[in-house]
Amino acid sequence: MKKLLAAFGLLIGMCFTSSAANADALCQGKFPNLITDVCWSCVMPIKLFGSTTLLSGGQEDFDSGGNSPVCFCDNPPKVGIPTSFWEMDMMTDVTAVPGCFPLLGGVRVNVGVNSGAFGQVSDDQSGEIGSTRASFMQVNLYINPALYVMGAILDDSCLDQRGIDIPWVSFADPTHNDDELSGIMTPYAFPFGGMVAIGAMSADAVAATAGFPLPEIFWAAGAYGHMYPLTGNNEAHLSMEQTARLQTTRVLAKLHAAGTQWSAFGSDAMCRYYPQIIMDKRQYKFTRLYPTPQTVKINGKCCDPIGRSPILTQTNTELPMPGWRDFGYAIFRKRDCCSGATPGH
Template structure:
């Protein structure tokens, strides 16, 4: 991905290559990121920084003990530490209509720069008179705590730099609902009214507090998580569709073992890949086109109607960037 980024930056400044259909700006880690999402912070069993009432913590709390321990492969075969729990800004999810358009990179248009022909996002009426849509998703590493050195104990942080991790334009499963069944064959079990009706309970739970992890096929008020593609069959608005696709992509990353279980005692020593999305360890903040300000962030599946007014507008306000926050439990020493 690095060579694509360099090539795009160079070529996008060549005459006649820049495309006005791709717009955006670079993310300001101070002004655009709501740092209230870092809370609550718990150290050694004590809450040292409380969260606003709208930000519930996970149900699995491993930070209430004064000490913790992790196994070692060499003597003394155990490491004693202090449990630390916080929320970590780790990924940016871009949801775009135009292939290889990167709003959070200042509107960088790699699609036009390197001349690639890929499926475009579109909205169209379906057979029932409703609206469907299709978007691409870009997954970017954005470990702000590590980059800004806000928490100095790097044992507890994801040791990464800013990078482009995944673009769905190069994933044939993202644009084909039937082909995506290779990755999520269980989608056939949940494509029925009874299973989808259960998502109403997930919506109510996520809006009142936290989503229901056992209902792993639901994205709360945004609808069903399946299939893991860029198609939104019931497009209500860009904010709703983009949040659904970020949540869906988060589930896709878990299924591909590219996302970790990082909370509770089991993830305290070392996050480990987990094939089913752990919904209550994620929360999302809208960053672009307009920063979410009414509430710090939305737990997985919470209704987007409390933040969507005024966030979508023609031309420069139809692509969306969400900051994903992940709960991190850690045994620091």
């Protein structure tokens, strides 16, 4: 009954779209409609017994290892079926206004600190890479385990059971504005600023466009640009869609580096989550929620792995209207787990 009431509350709170929740003209947004704004086929493919595809939906996947038809866990003891799918459990919004939450209907809070750190796109096209512009944006991360709350798939042990929360906001993170300070968290990224390392980004972009990015090239985010530094600065701004996807990627990489975001795919995740300091980019796919939901399938797909060129998805996203620099995404994470009954269930 508690789970049913939570699901009902979530649907009531998020299925109805809304204009800005306050009178602040700088902060725009709407609540995502979980029925119409989310491309739920991103959950697929769903696999059982290690290799048998139950549902594909035309969506992409990568081999995360393990072909055994059964699995075992020791704590708590369990015998189950290896199960694989993509779970929506997080969202981000990227905004030019500190303290603005576009995916909460455009609510804006008084941040106190960094209140003047507004996002901006430089008009100067003499950037470090060719003739590109630079930009800076703020980011908010939401935990939204919608599948668990709605009880939509499999058993609870295979789903993120965290409560709905906003665990990280960029305006409260002193490393978000400072490239040098952010480098202290990821000292291993310093050697990858040379031309050879930069050139490897092209290979990553090609791989992401054809399928999934290359985990070995961890310092690149494919067609989005540099993975590091993990800040709100983008020295190669091409479009707001590209910058917003890069910022979403960097937030995930930052939380992995800090040890607060754990991985959930592969044989190591069958019985529990595990820490992964250098993020494997293949484990996440994004689908846009705001300003226009990415529900129209392109080549049969409506969600994209990290680093894929956004040239086909960014049509009609930068309109001359308030909040045109604000973007929101649903994050689908690859989940491999041992689905089965445990004592007491």
